[in-house]
Amino acid sequence: MTTTTAEEFEVHRPRLFSLAYQLLGSAEEAEDAVQDAYLRYSGADRAGIEHPAAWLAKVVTNLCLNRLTSARARRERYVGTWLPEPVVTSDGTLGPLESAEQREAVSMAMLVLLERLTPTERAVYVLREAFGYGHREIAGVLELSEANSRQLYRRAVRRVGEPQARFEPASERQEELVTSFITAARDGDLAGLEKLLAADATWWSDGGGKVTAARWPIEGGLGIARFLAGGGPKFAGGLDFVPTEVNGALGLASWAGDTLVGLSVVEVRDGLVTGVRAVVNPDKLAFARRQLTRT
Structure with missing residues (x-):
């Protein structure tokens, strides 16, 4: 049976989407880049394409490089803290995430670090x-020399930091910890929150100026506990929190009825919450909303 162009392309789609997403930090723009790559592939002389996977990776990479320059300019004008668009990863959207290294590569923390790089370094x-x-x-x-590629890679590593054990796989104990964290926040339990938060924990909220959110990171466990104890009962009282794998890590989907109003990644180490990255900008939830609606 002869395969169609669409069928041929679909084999490569998950890997191409993951590549575009890691380059752009935006699921919506990654989808656009992959679709543009499909249009180029369908219009190309495929008989002359010896290695489709390599050909498509080159096309997607260069499409993303064209987008990154304008994306950086937009992020400089962004209101408040910028976080990547969250992706639900339990459905394989970003491909297999079978190792800590694979999960680390698509984590929110890594995507934020990649913002330090120039488009080509990234x-x-x-x-x-x-x-x-x-x-x-x-x-x-x-279309660089090998020497230039090595130089750009060394520079990128210096800016991002040497690989380290930033990622701790989710476990049943972590889920229990997060459940206790939500309960304490909802109840405004300051003492309970302090016990669950690491002293150097950080809270990041991305509302993009569209909804109420802390515009700057909240540093320190005590500061986060006070922030949540003061506003938790007000803002979380009417929400349902559902454990959801987000960017390869333990996360929470926040629902107001049938409306997804937030996706958060909860970073845990040594039995304490070390960080929360909460995306509540409705524009950045569109992709995940479609994912969760399908499930």
């Missing part, structure tokens, strides 16, 4: 770290 770093490309392959994708 492309080199993602292709090397997340997709295992050699510098010769990267040079071919980005």
